[in-house]
Amino acid sequence: MMGFKIIKMVISGFVSAVLALPVSAAPTATEAELLQHIELMIDDGSLNPQELMPELKSFQAFAQERLWSTVAITTSASLLFLYAHSGDFEAAEQELHTFEQFNAADIDNQSLSSALGAQAYIAASRKEYGRFSKLKAQTLALVEQLALAGDIELQGWTLLELGNNTLWLGDSQGALEPIMAAIRIFRATDDLDSLSNAQNTLANIHREMGNYQRAIDIYLELLADTELPVSDFNRSIMLYNVGKTYILSEQYEAAREYIDKARALSIESNDLVGVAYADLLLSEHYLQLKQFEQVLQQLALVEEVFTADRSPEQYLTILNHKVEAMIGLANLEAAEQLLAQLERALINKGDADLLKYQLLHYQLAVAKQDPETAMEAYKVYADLKIEKAEQARESSMQQRLAEFGIEQANAENRLLEQANQLKQAKLDKAENEVTVLYLLGLASIIFCGSIILFWSRERASRHKIQQVALQDFLTGSPNRRAVMEYGSKTLSICVREQQPFSLAIIDLDYFKSVNDEYGHDVGDKVLQAFAQLCKHELRNEDQFGRFGGEEWLLVFPATSEDQLEAVFSRLRQQFSAVDIDGVSADKEFTFSMGSAQLRQGHGDLDTLIKVADRNLYRAKSQGRNRLVTSLPVDR
Secondary structure (H helix, E strand, O other): OHHHHHHHHHHHOOOOEOOOOOHHHHHHOOHHHHHHHHHHHHHOEEOOHHHHHHHHHHHHHHHHHHOOHHHHHHHHHHHHHHHHHOOOHHHHHHHHHHHOOOOHHHOOHHHHHHHHHHHHHHHHHOOOHHHHHHHHHHHHHHHHHHHHHOOHHHHHHHHHHHHHHHHHHOOHHHHHHHHHHHHHHHHHOOOHHHHHHHHHHHHHHHHHOOOHHHHHHHHHHHHHOOOOOOOHHHHHHHHHHHHHHHHHOOOHHHHHHHHHHHHHHHHHOOOHHHHHHHHHHHHHHHHHOOOHHHHHHHHHHHOOOOOOOOOHHHHHHHHHHHHHHHHHOOOHHHHHHHHHHHHHHOOOOOHHHHHHHHHHHHHHHHHOOOHHHHHHHHHHHHHHHHHHHHHHHHHHHHHHHHHHOOOHHHHHHHHHHHHHHHHHHHHHHHHHHHHHHHHHOOOHHHHHHHHHHHHHHHHHHHHHHHHHHHEOOOOOOEOHHHHHHHHHHHHHHHHHHOOOEEEEEEEEOOHHHHHHHHOHHHHHHHHHHHHHHHHHHOOOOOEEEEEEOOEEEEEEEOOOHHHHHHHHHHHHHHHHOOOOOOOOOOOOOOEEEEEEEEOOOOOOHHHHHHHHHHHHHHHHHOOOOOEEOOOOEOO
């Protein structure tokens, strides 16, 4: 029974209660009693993972002496998972060797789930795509076994851990499917604690996909939901995530507010590691604002917590921030020494870390007015970027072929997108090399100033393009492209898993008359009010977007026709009560809605949209302010 409990403990980030059985008392216990006491130690104690691991190791040794295979297996799987998630991969690999010595027939599903999750986390951290693909296939096979056995709770948490690991690998699209499946399970079993963890991961997926506002909306909904049993520890993590996402979206004032909240809650909970994480994120906040002295002050607070041996990823972040701050302060000698230290720490690290190092190397050379070294460093950076794009293309193709077989249409789209990325990377390389060569002929001051201007403009341009591509400017909601991309992805998942899928098109009734009578500024407020309404009333896994003018497209994965009618009623009731400045209080806003449902695993997004559009026309012709559905689309 240990595997699932360890998974839940690590994912939720919480370990509670007291050690029920001292190690010295173990000799008097039976195997069943010892196993029960270990479960209590994890479920109900106040031990953190660092305190828990040596206790488990002692019980494991005792069980091996007594030839108690059940305790030995569960403690081994639990240790493997804890070692992996604490970043001690060497100890995890050693424990994996121990675990693999057990007879496969003796290993229970919970221990197997825990072991697979640990190995997948290691593979994802090391970007070992081939190994991860094999582990993912084994995990999905286990999920099927759990479904047949009726172990829905463990099935949900196994899917959640798979989604987390897939996201950690860098495959946000691939993470969406297991997370959506986990959310459906937790909703069906009314497991609110697990649901909050899954929805938090869903927000992380949106963040990694660049849907920053959607991610923030989900985090804030979770924080505001008083019915969810969210611990202070998890609440501090969500606050941290909100702050981090605001930094990514360059909303620094809002970011500071939530970082401070996360830090205060961690202090209140006596979570010193959580305080350190907040301080580290605050250093990134100051870095973006170019307040370099404050960056160094924040980093001084966390250096003793995030050491190279205990927290290698955070240690690298500290070094990166230090180098960048020293360059900003023009302390180039210190920056060079720190860069050499960073280079030594990067041995056997992933491409992303090497890319950051080369970029810092380039920036330092620019600051030192050394154009030859700058051009050489940028060439290495550009080559690494191209190589990474090529590796991502190849590994993505191998994963899809290994897991799902050849899906021709989707594969062609992915390859085309990745080829475009590779082409763009090569164009970026050529363009920036020309820029560097041009700067060689300029005076050193102009050289440095031009580089700084180039980077700031490039960053602003990239952010602007990303926002324009996915967000409706007026309402801040997803635009047509964003909601259709989401609809296509979730439809594929529902078809594959034989789940229902619904979508709807909404048209705000008599919207033209609102513009004519009250003015376009009031009409804009009505559109904005409807967007806010959808954000608050729809589930986190649902999506909506402005389809054009006063029309909206709503996507409802794993939703039946009966459920859709309830959504319509709820939205209609709330929209009719909307209060808009400049509009008389007795004015009641309404909308018409046409929907389409998919069943029996057939159909495509364009067909569903056409059916929903026809039903919308019927709703308007029948008097508006109503929902019209039709027979499901089958093909």
